[in-house]
Amino acid sequence: MVRTPLTPWERARGERLGALLRRARGERSMIEVAAAAGVSAETLRKIETGRAPTPAFFTVAALAAVLGTSLDELAAACVPEDTGHDEQRALSA
Structure with a gap:
């Protein structure tokens, strides 16, 4: 099965999610957080x-549970304010 290439918007969304998780992780090690989350x-x-x-x-x-971050906060970070994308409109409907 061939995976469809990601759009620039999807790549940017993933980068925003990753940055938020890194900030939430803080000084904790990646191994510690991953093990606590079961990944x-x-x-x-x-x-x-x-x-x-x-x-x-x-x-x-x-990951959100282990990091003490709400799913709402993570979701908000993944949907930029002024993209004009159909995906954003679908999520806010």
Whole structure:
């Protein structure tokens, strides 16, 4: 199965999510946070660097719980204010 290439908007969204998770992680090690969330350190690294811009919901939910970040905050970081994209309009409807 061939994966459809990500759009620039999808790549930017993944980078914003990764940056937010890195800030929330703070001084804690990637290994410590990943283990507490039940994901591999490699998965967390890919999400934080934007290489996995569309992580599974349950992965994001587990990371949010461990980091003390709300899913609402993560969702807001993933939808830029003035993109004009149909995806943003669909999410806010």
